[in-house]
Every structure is written in C-alpha cells, then in structure tokens.
Amino acid sequence: MSTYVHGLKLQPDMTIGPDGNLWFAGCNLVDLAAEFGTPLYVINENTIRRNCSRYLQAATRYPENFSIAYASKAFLCQAMGRIIAQAGLELDVVSLGELHTALSSNFPADRIIFHGVNRSRHELRTAISHGVGRIVVDNYFELEKLAAMATEMNVEVNLLIRLASGVQADTHEYVQTSVTDSKFGFNITDLPQVFAICSSEPLLRVRGFHSHTGSQILSLQPFTENLRVLLGLLATWQGKVPELDELNIGGGLGTYYTADDQELSIEAYMAGIIAAAQDIARELGVALPRLIVEPGRSIINEAGLTLYRVGGTKTIAGTRKYVFVDGSMADNIRPALYGSNYEAALANRALEAATETVAVAGRCCESGDMLVWESKLPAAAPDDLLVVGRTGAYNYSMASNYNRLPRPAVVLVTDGQAELIVRGESWEDMTRLDVLPDHLR
Numbered sequence: 001m002s003t004y005v006h007g008l009k010l011q012p013d014m015t016i017g018p019d020g021n022l023w024f025a026g027c028n029l030v031d032l033a034a035e036f037g038t039p040l041y042v043i044n045e046n047t048i049r050r051n052c053s054r055y056l057q058a059a060t061r062y063p064e065n066f067s068i069a070y071a072s073k074a075f076l077c078q079a080m081g082r083i084i085a086q087a088g089l090e091l092d093v094v095s096l097g098e099l100h101t102a103l104s105s106n107f108p109a110d111r112i113i114f115h116g117v118n119r120s121r122h123e124l125r126t127a128i129s130h131g132v133g134r135i136v137v138d139n140y141f142e143l144e145k146l147a148a149m150a151t152e153m154n155v156e157v158n159l160l161i162r163l164a165s166g167v168q169a170d171t172h173e174y175v176q177t178s179v180t181d182s183k184f185g186f187n188i189t190d191l192p193q194v195f196a197i198c199s200s201e202p203l204l205r206v207r208g209f210h211s212h213t214g215s216q217i218l219s220l221q222p223f224t225e226n227l228r229v230l231l232g233l234l235a236t237w238q239g240k241v242p243e244l245d246e247l248n249i250g251g252g253l254g255t256y257y258t259a260d261d262q263e264l265s266i267e268a269y270m271a272g273i274i275a276a277a278q279d280i281a282r283e284l285g286v287a288l289p290r291l292i293v294e295p296g297r298s299i300i301n302e303a304g305l306t307l308y309r310v311g312g313t314k315t316i317a318g319t320r321k322y323v324f325v326d327g328s329m330a331d332n333i334r335p336a337l338y339g340s341n342y343e344a345a346l347a348n349r350a351l352e353a354a355t356e357t358v359a360v361a362g363r364c365c366e367s368g369d370m371l372v373w374e375s376k377l378p379a380a381a382p383d384d385l386l387v388v389g390r391t392g393a394y395n396y397s398m399a400s401n402y403n404r405l406p407r408p409a410v411v412l413v414t415d416g417q418a419e420l421i422v423r424g425e426s427w428e429d430m431t432r433l434d435v436l437p438d439h440l441r
C-alpha cells in the first residue's frame with residue numbers, strides 16, 4: 001500500500017478501509033465526523049503511549065537517572081494527564097491552568113516541573129503548597145518572590161535555574177529560546193549573583209540548571225551544544241553549590257509535518273544526547289548528572305489529526321483553487337503564526353487519485369487564515385471530509401475563539417474505540433462569560 005493518501009503521508013495506525021475511507025486507530029474517520037461533528041480533533045492513544053515508551057526505553061541506556069517530562073503545553077486535558085501519569089513520565093507545566101488540569105487528573109505533584117517567566121506570588125505559593133517536584137526559576141524578580149514564599153511558608157523549595165545558554169537552533173525565530181537576547185532565563189554571567197542570593201536562603205535548594213534551546217529542531221547539534229554549555233557550568237559550580245547535579249535540557253525535538261522535514265527519530269535524538277553527555281562529561285572531568293528532557297511535540301504531534309467538512313470551492317483562473325472548510329486559524333493558528341505547513345487528504349475518498357493541487361482555506365475574516373497552502377487532493381466537493389494530518393501538538397492547546405468560533409471537541413481513539421476527552425464548545429458557549437451591565441440592558 002502507498003504510504004500516501006493524496007497529499008498526506010499516512011500517520012501511525014492510519015489505514016484505508018475496504019469502504020474507501022481513512023481509518024485511524026481502528027476507527028472510521030467518516031463515522032467519527034458523523035458522531036462528533038466537525039471540526040474535530042482526533043488523538044490516537046496508542047501513539048502517545050508508544051512514543052512515551054520509546055523515550056523511556058532509550059533513557060535506560062544512560063548510566064545515571066534520566067527522566068522524561070512531557071511538556072503539557074503541547075496538548076493537555078485530564079485524559080492526557082492520566083495517560084502521561086500511567087506511562088510513568090514527569091510533567092512540565094507553565095501555568096496554574098496546566099497545574100490544575102494535571103492535579104485534577106491525579107498527576108503526582110512531585111513529578112511536576114513548574115515553569116514560567118512571570119509568576120505571581122499566588123501562583124508560586126499554590127505550586128509550592130501542592131509540593132511540585134521542581135520550580136524552574138527564570139529571573140531575579142521570580143527568585144526574590146520564591147525566597148520570600150519559602151520563608152513565609154517555611155518549606156524547602158527545589159529549584160532549577162533557567163539559563164539562556166546562548167545556543168541558537170535552526171528553527172523559527174519565535175521558538176528559539178536559548179539565544180542571549182531572549183526573555184527566558186538568566187544569562188550565564190548572572191550565575192555568581194544568583195548563587196550568592198540562594199546561598200543566603202537556606203530553604204532554596206538549587207538542584208541544577210535548565211535550558212530549553214527551542215522547538216521543532218531536527219538536528220542534534222543544538223542539543224549537544226546546549227549540553228556542553230550546561231556541563232561546563234556544572235564543572236564550574238559543583239563543589240561550590242551543594243546538591244547541584246541535574247541538567248534539564250528542555251524539549252524541542254522536531255517532527256515530520258511535510259516532506260521538507262528530515263526526521264530525527266526519538267531513538268537517534270536520545271542516543272545522541274546520551275553519547276554527547278558521556279563524552280563531554282569525560283572530557284570536562286565532571287560526574288554524569290541526572291538528566292531530564294521535556295518533549296512535547298515529538299510525543300503528541302503524530303498522534304493527532306483534525307477533521308473538517310468541505311463547504312465548497314473557488315477557482316481563480318490561472319492562480320489557485322481554494323477549498324473552504326468549517327475550521328480555521330482559531331483551531332490551528334500555526335500556519336498563520338509560523339508559516340507552518342501541513343499535509344491533507346479527503347478521508348471519504350481515500351481510494352481515489354489526487355488530481356489537483358489546492359489551497360485549504362479557513363472561515364475566518366483574514367487572508368492569512370489558511371490551513372494548508374498546497375495540498376494534492378481529488379476534486380473536492382461539498383460535504384467531503386478533509387483530514388489535516390499531524391495536528392496533535394500546539395493545535396488544540398493554542399485554539400482560540402477568534403470570530404467567536406467555538407473550540408472543537410477532542411476525541412481519543414484506541415483500538416477501534418472512540419471516546420470524547422474534551423467537549424466541543426457550542427454557539428451558546430460563545431456568550432457564557434459575557435456580562436451585560438445594567439445600563440446596557
């Protein structure tokens with residue numbers, strides 16, 4: 001069987017059924033759309049579990065402790081929290097919303113890493129009182145607040161110091177996070193002052209460093225460069241700072257979206273990090289630290305797809321044909337925000353050949369609201385079911401109500417079962433937070 005249906009490279013567990021429809025994890029996508037409506041996010045539980053296992057398996061090759069923390073910003077809801085907890089990963093959260101979701105899915109607090117760039121006293125106090133495993137401190141004003149909180153609450157707080165390590169990865173500039181001119185993290189030159197502050201705060205226990213290089217990175221080099229900087233800092237500071245033996249190198253492993261993305265597998269990435277850590281540590285004469293990575297996209301992206309109903313088409317002679325669907329930049333902002341590309345197919349006509357290259361347009365009032373600029377499809381007709389592939393990461397989690405569009409539901413598919421894990425919003429929900437003051441009634 002071809003690995004492509006129209007413009008879409010098949011995702012794991014995606015097949016063409018005898019009915020000529022696309023199936024995903026044993027579920028007929030046409031039936032899912034009929035049952036749950038469109039647009040619809042569909043997430044394959046087996047893929048998530050398989051990717052978690054791949055990470056955990058690869059981590060066993062490291063002679064010291066190596067933890068995998070799922071970056072929940074890529075996609076989180078209570079069901080996802082349960083899956084990640086069961087899989088045995090840790091969890092990276094960046095807000096009380098993510099923390100609340102995780103805790104309400106019974107995620108163990110001590111396996112949670114709390115990030116942020118400007119957390120309030122309330123947010124820090126809440127995280128500390130729940131006993132999160134690590135707080136990653138981003139800057140001086142957060143450090144001051146944390147010191148005050150720890151004293152006020154009289155509890156020890158385990159910290160990682162977030163650093164802009166200066167490494168620049170080859171990825172979209174919006175998701176480069178470790179360059180020196182970045183809102184994230186301390187600069188390396190800040191460390192003497194940071195440690196001076198921490199040494200006078202006995203309740204602040206600095207356990208190590210954190211540095212996330214960026215996202216959608218498809219080569220090993222930025223990760224190993226980052227490791228070299230961080231291991232060098234361990235060599236400098238170990239001995240002067242008690243308990244300093246952890247390096248959290250963030251997430252960032254990229255995934256396949258289109259044929260332009262030369263994939264770096266989870267196995268190759270993990271093996272590369274482990275080999276680099278061992279080589280560099282040996283070279284610098286530093287003991288192997290505890291390692292942590294925080295993958296988001298590489299766990300969830302290929303587990304997801306989005307279903308849309310085709311409304312109609314418009315052809316501009318000699319220029320382009322637009323296929324209009326019932327979704328938009330409100331459910332996938334990534335093409336408009338980062339110029340991201342996706343692949344697509346018609347799920348109800350999988351056995352037909354693609355005959356044309358078209359643009360898939362969203363329904364929002366912006367010319368930039370395009371879901372796919374170029375996709376090979378059969379001639380689409382009203383009511384066809386369009387699938388945009390590999391939308392598991394940063395689609396639902398970045399969805400908005402722009403144009404007062406309801407956010408779609410999320411359905412989890414596993415071995416032929418489909419279960420709702422996030423309800424879709426209704427049109428009525430679009431006013432649920434509105435308040436009409438008396439003088440406007």
Ligand code: LLP
Nearest residue numbers: 071212215216251252253294295296297394
């Ligand atoms: N750790 C930290 C501290 C992060 O800031 C991020 C992502 C991750 C881990 C996970 O990175 P991943 O493995 O998913 O690349 N909205 C953008 C991506 C922003 C990523 C922000 N930080 C997108 O749609 O491409």
